[in-house]
Amino acid sequence: MLLSFSPFLQNPLSPPSPKNPNPGPRPPNSHQILHLSTNGDEPTYQTERGLRFETEGAFFRHESATGRDLGVLSASLYRRSRQQLRVLDAMCGCGVRSLRYLAEAGADFVVANDANDYHRRVILSNLKSVDRGCGESKRWVVTHFDANRILSECYLNSDFYDLIDVDSFGSDSSFLRTVFNAIKRGGLLYLTSTDGYSSGGHRPYNTLAAYGAFIRPMPYSNEVGLRMVIGGAVREASAQGYHVTPLFSYYSYHGPVFRVMLTVNRGTLPENKDYGFISYCNQCGNSQSYSWEELGQISCPCSNTIGSRSLVVSGPLWIGPLHDATHLTEMLNLAEQWGWVGNDTGTDLEKLLLQMLDESDPRLPSGYIKLDEVASRAKINSPPLKVMMSAMHKEGYAASRSHIASNAIKTNCPMMDCIRIAKELQGC
Numbered sequence: 001m002l003l004s005f006s007p008f009l010q011n012p013l014s015p016p017s018p019k020n021p022n023p024g025p026r027p028p029n030s031h032q033i034l035h036l037s038t039n040g041d042e043p044t045y046q047t048e049r050g051l052r053f054e055t056e057g058a059f060f061r062h063e064s065a066t067g068r069d070l071g072v073l074s075a076s077l078y079r080r081s082r083q084q085l086r087v088l089d090a091m092c093g094c095g096v097r098s099l100r101y102l103a104e105a106g107a108d109f110v111v112a113n114d115a116n117d118y119h120r121r122v123i124l125s126n127l128k129s130v131d132r133g134c135g136e137s138k139r140w141v142v143t144h145f146d147a148n149r150i151l152s153e154c155y156l157n158s159d160f161y162d163l164i165d166v167d168s169f170g171s172d173s174s175f176l177r178t179v180f181n182a183i184k185r186g187g188l189l190y191l192t193s194t195d196g197y198s199s200g201g202h203r204p205y206n207t208l209a210a211y212g213a214f215i216r217p218m219p220y221s222n223e224v225g226l227r228m229v230i231g232g233a234v235r236e237a238s239a240q241g242y243h244v245t246p247l248f249s250y251y252s253y254h255g256p257v258f259r260v261m262l263t264v265n266r267g268t269l270p271e272n273k274d275y276g277f278i279s280y281c282n283q284c285g286n287s288q289s290y291s292w293e294e295l296g297q298i299s300c301p302c303s304n305t306i307g308s309r310s311l312v313v314s315g316p317l318w319i320g321p322l323h324d325a326t327h328l329t330e331m332l333n334l335a336e337q338w339g340w341v342g343n344d345t346g347t348d349l350e351k352l353l354l355q356m357l358d359e360s361d362p363r364l365p366s367g368y369i370k371l372d373e374v375a376s377r378a379k380i381n382s383p384p385l386k387v388m389m390s391a392m393h394k395e396g397y398a399a400s401r402s403h404i405a406s407n408a409i410k411t412n413c414p415m416m417d418c419i420r421i422a423k424e425l426q427g428c
């Protein structure tokens with residue numbers, strides 16, 4: 001049951017006023033016990049981009065630093081263009097993102113929320129560090145609500161956010177019902193899913209039940225995973241009178257993790273032409289995208305039709321661009337300005353952003369072609385990626401690396417021509 005706050009109580013999310021320094025009533029389901037280190041150990045500290053914070057007992061993964069970097073870059077660009085940034089970090093763990101949105105993106109106000117109030121001491125300690133120990137700040141508040149509840153409260157209190165970060169365990173889909181009503185027009189939604197199993201297409205009916213999309217095994221299932229996350233947001237946004245546009249989409253094999261940054265705007269799109277289906281033909285290796293209107297025409301150049309076992313179809317999912325090239329360029333410029341290019345979080349951010357920019361070429365279709373698959377179909381050794389790409393470019397095809405798979409090419413070159421080019425390169 002959804003509990004709403006009494007109108008006589010302060011909205012738990014509003015910053016404390018000088019008259020009422022208390023950030024709000026404690027949630028009915030939480031308690032005041034602060035769990036300090038029980039074994040007498042010193043708190044464990046981590047450092048990310050020069051910021052020091054505690055993680056004791058809370059969920060924290062160093063491997064997610066790149067995802068946090070990308071989020072902070074987008075948030076900072078938003079802050080610069082809109083002159084304001086109110087963030088709801090709906091599942092903050094130890095509060096590292098909240099800390100980074102405050103310290104690096106210049107957020108004006110952050111709600112650091114995590115259902116688990118066991119983390120309270122750690123989150124408070126981390127956020128206090130942003131004010132250099134000056135005590136409770138007007139710039140942030142720590143809460144311990146279920147994410148769906150806090151998102152619903154935002155709507156009921158007309159308390160809207162410029163950026164909502166949903167960093168859930170597993171699928172993000174159970175938070176999509178409530179999240180749109182808590183976002184400002186033109187605001188940002190940063191979604192994360194760690195459900196790599198569903199995008200693999202091994203249990204399509206389970207995926208259909210959970211996501212409303214029927215997903216079959218395809219060689220580029222990790223890109224399908226990103227398209228599933230965006231597609232879920234497209235569907236739910238549309239049902240609630242909004243539409244979303246991806247700014248960037250990021251897959252990391254640490255997890256695996258699927259992250260997408262979306263802008264949310266009011267109004268459904270009349271056609272939703274980027275929400276459709278992808279087919280993959282196991283016989284010839286070609287993929288194609290289809291709108292809803294084209295559903296009855298699904299077939300393959302090798303004359304496989306939908307009834308055949310080897311032609312599989314996944315969807316509905318996002319079949320449009322994974323990134324906004326202008327936004328990526330701005331992120332790259334900002335990363336350079338901040339001295340963030342280089343390898344200090346384990347991922348070369350410059351290389352990643354450049355790869356994502358290459359992937360933004362509008363001529364490139366959904367999916368990618370793995371060179372192992374080309375080699376196996378051509379019955380030759382796997383061709384070198386750079387040589388293969390350059391040969392494709394010479395023939396006028398669009399071709400780019402994929403940030404998702406190191407030995408794969410995103411291209412509009414049909415598999416038949418990939419095989420021919422690979423053979424020619426090896427003198428076959």
Ligand SMILES: C[S@@+](CC[C@H](N)C(=O)[O-])C[C@H]1O[C@@H](n2cnc3c(N)ncnc32)[C@H](O)[C@@H]1O
Pocket residue numbers: 058059060061064068090091092093094095096097113114115116145146147148167168169
């Ligand atoms: C993946 S972790 C978040 C990590 C954090 N954002 C970071 O970058 O380090 C997920 C967090 O969500 C919290 N959580 C799980 N279910 C939740 C829910 N329904 N509402 C709010 N928080 C939830 C967990 O306690 C956990 O700390």
